[in-house]
Amino acid sequence: MATARMCVLFVVLSTTLSEDVKLKYKAANKPVRLIPEEELKRYDGSEEGQPIYMAVKGVVFDVTKGKEFYGKDAPYNALVGKDSTRAVAKMSLDPADLTSDITGLTEEQLESLESVFEGTYKTKYPIVGYTASRILTADGSPDRDFKPEDQPHFQIKDEF
Numbered sequence: 001m002a003t004a005r006m007c008v009l010f011v012v013l014s015t016t017l018s019e020d021v022k023l024k025y026k027a028a029n030k031p032v033r034l035i036p037e038e039e040l041k042r043y044d045g046s047e048e049g050q051p052i053y054m055a056v057k058g059v060v061f062d063v064t065k066g067k068e069f070y071g072k073d074a075p076y077n078a079l080v081g082k083d084s085t086r087a088v089a090k091m092s093l094d095p096a097d098l099t100s101d102i103t104g105l106t107e108e109q110l111e112s113l114e115s116v117f118e119g120t121y122k123t124k125y126p127i128v129g130y131t132a133s134r135i136l137t138a139d140g141s142p143d144r145d146f147k148p149e150d151q152p153h154f155q156i157k158d159e160f
Contacts (some may be wrong), residue, residue, distance in 0.1 A: 035060045035129035037082070044081025045071040051128075055083035056117050058100065058134025061125040083131050089113035100133050 035053070040060065043053035045067065052064045052071060063070045063080065070080045078084075078093045083100035089109040090097050102110070137143050 033129045034135060035131060037131065040083070040131065041081045045074070045077050048072075052080050053128065054080045054121075055085070055100070055131050056088050056121050057085050057113070058083060058131045059117075059121075059127055060129040060131060061121050062128045063125050066125070083133065085113065088116055100131070 035055075040053055040055060043051055045052040051062050052067055053060050054063045054070065055061070068074060069076045071077065076093070078095070078098060079087055082098055084098050085100045086102055086105070087093065087097040087099075089102060089105050089112055091112065102113070105113070132140075135143055
């Protein structure tokens, strides 16, 4: 009887813990890769059946499951199909803020950006790639400080 209870307890705990892990870490369905800006623009929610991509801090997320927020004519559709880091930091939909440029942001805005990036995007949406700004310098050469193994959801077998 005690053994049966232990087995049931083990199954319940295993299921609960596995569900918790599933919520925190979502693996991409496809290998994670570099997504050029031109390609990212195609995933703006305007075409039915296409995924919806959004980049924050150079990390491209598949936000398709949130299409009621990010799809065509949805309230946050302006954020998709591009790197909207500044807009996320400022909680803004102003077209001037729809950029990856974080120059001039306040400490409070940078903290907000980090909080939303870690607490919302990384926990809710699969990462499908990186923008060039994440892994290349302004002149197009590789960023020597970029370490793939330090990136969210990076798996060498998927990358190369």
